[in-house]
Amino acid sequence: MEIKNRNLYKLNKSIHRDFGYFFFFLTIIYCISGLALNHHSDWNPDFEVHRKEVKLNLPSNITEINNALIKAELSKINENDNYLMYDAPSPDKIKLYFKDGSLLLDLSTGKGELERVKKRALIFESNWLHRNPGGIWTIISDVFAISLILLSLTGLFILKGQKGLKGRGKWLVGSGIVMTILIFFIMSI
Numbered sequence: 001m002e003i004k005n006r007n008l009y010k011l012n013k014s015i016h017r018d019f020g021y022f023f024f025f026l027t028i029i030y031c032i033s034g035l036a037l038n039h040h041s042d043w044n045p046d047f048e049v050h051r052k053e054v055k056l057n058l059p060s061n062i063t064e065i066n067n068a069l070i071k072a073e074l075s076k077i078n079e080n081d082n083y084l085m086y087d088a089p090s091p092d093k094i095k096l097y098f099k100d101g102s103l104l105l106d107l108s109t110g111k112g113e114l115e116r117v118k119k120r121a122l123i124f125e126s127n128w129l130h131r132n133p134g135g136i137w138t139i140i141s142d143v144f145a146i147s148l149i150l151l152s153l154t155g156l157f158i159l160k161g162q163k164g165l166k167g168r169g170k171w172l173v174g175s176g177i178v179m180t181i182l183i184f185f186i187m188s189i
Contacts (some may be wrong), residue, residue: 016154019147034042046124050116060107062104
């Protein structure tokens, strides 16, 4: 019986260690993107957004505006290279679209706000994976989720005695369960 328990303990440690090593990087990626996505109300977790006030001298009548005129005006502020197209959301406003942003311009004043959008390096891609783009990634993320369950369960039995599940571990596990259930009920009210 002692040999069987020792072999189970070794197997448990091996599974925990090897899955931990294998999924180390994916765990870090999910943790970073999880933090970023949790705070989406405080910042844009995918893009850096830069805004700048600009003034262009375009006709106030939308029918007199064309791409050549827009490009000429944009060249005065060195913004004509990324220009794509425009539309008129209202008779007194024009919206210019760029490869990396847009500009909403008030035709009566010529003033507008140029908004540039840039992907946050690595965080954008991490968030994209976290949101599950589908395809093979669904299988990978399912395997990862099941592996995290296995890592959690095997982790319970790594330490023995007073530092393990029979000792302070049971109190920590119990506290974590109670905290999660309490927060669930508080937030569902």
